[in-house]
Amino acid sequence: MKTTKIETIVCGFERDQVIAGQPYAGQDRHNGEIAAFHLSRILGFRKTPIAVGRYLNLEKEVIPNAAPRLLETFFMKDNNTCFYGKCYYCKGKESGACGKKHMMEGTVVLWISHKMQLFRHPWSRTYVQNKKAKWEVDEKFCDKVLQIDMYKGPGVRLLDIIDTAIFDYLIGNADRHHYEIFQYLPDSMLIMLDNGKSFGNPYHDERSILAPLYQCCIIRWATFERLRLLRNGVLSKVLESILSFDPISPVLTTLHLRALDRRVTQVMLTLTNCIKHNGQNKVFMEVDGQGVGEKHIDP
Known part of the structure; x- marks a missing residue:
């Protein structure tokens, strides 16, 4: 850089x-x-x-x-x-x-000077009115994604995409049509670039952004743990405090901060539903994509 x-x-x-x-x-x-x-820092992603x-x-x-x-x-x-x-x-x-x-x-x-490799996002939109993407009409679309070599396992890349989906849902970014990794590094993390289509409507939570999560029903245990710490209004307070030091503060309105807390709750409810139908040993994954087994989860 x-x-x-x-x-x-x-x-x-x-x-x-x-x-x-x-x-x-x-x-x-x-x-x-x-x-x-x-927000990426707070979530422990550090990919922005x-x-x-x-x-x-x-x-x-x-x-x-x-x-x-x-x-x-x-x-x-x-x-x-x-x-x-x-x-x-x-x-x-x-x-x-x-x-x-x-x-x-x-x-x-x-500016990141390292060369990037661009990939089409599996859950990208058509951007054509009245024309839906395959993932919007196929509830088992994740099964097809898991057949692609780079996402098998499920691999680290798919877990990165699910982390990014949660991140995008929180900020309201429905424009992740492509993603980048560092070129010549096949195990590179997914880099969260171009986040400008965010914080546009604090009254609306675009659930379709979470499709990778609720269709695959897997998540890194570390991501879940961080979300659990940030629920019940904690996220907005932490982010508001950090943003208060930015030279163009206030960066976000109170409504957008409240929306973040509301969306954290929705992510946790989505995961609760995944655990109910699949069992937590199939939902929670380690960093390398291996299951973590049964974990004690506070209510």
Whole structure:
């Protein structure tokens, strides 16, 4: 890992704005990247790049240091400095982000220089209205995933996907269509990149994000133990305390923090149902994908 990149705020997305519509609706939320990074730490995953909020002076800090390709995308709108950058989704001025005058609130994310290998997520969505993916209509879809070499066992990769599904459910991210691992490292952990489609609607819990969990009904024992410690309102208190030190605090609204606690409860209820139908010796796994046998579970 070496340098940093700047992920900018999208104009008009205030902290308390509710993103309605499809579960992956809306543009990325820069504050979501910050909250996601700290949540990953709290859950013991540590698979999300470091993210921290910053106030940037576009005129003094960015424009003098911008590459020519980036510089040519800057423009003025209503006396505010704006730019749209060079990327697949950058569609010109209509997709531009604007500061207030020359100041912009954004998120700085640690850039990972190691080459990545990209994989299609088994539980990815179709992103086509009225067209469902196979996992949405097949309750035994996990059986088919377990036939794929990289997920057999169940292997570490599938347990990583289930950890990520729980993480995404908590933050409300239904946009995990691909995932990355470190290239040339076949046993690499799954890296939780691109968490901007998060914390959009505190009133809605998108249960379909949990499909890998409730269809496979397996989880790392360590993940379960951490969730058990964070239930009953503990998660929101811990995360709120940590986020209070970020330069652009408050990062999340009270409603989003409460939603996290509500979703932890739903994850635990899902696991209770899995244990009821399969027995805990088939639900709980060690880090290497081996069963842990019977464990004492506090009510």
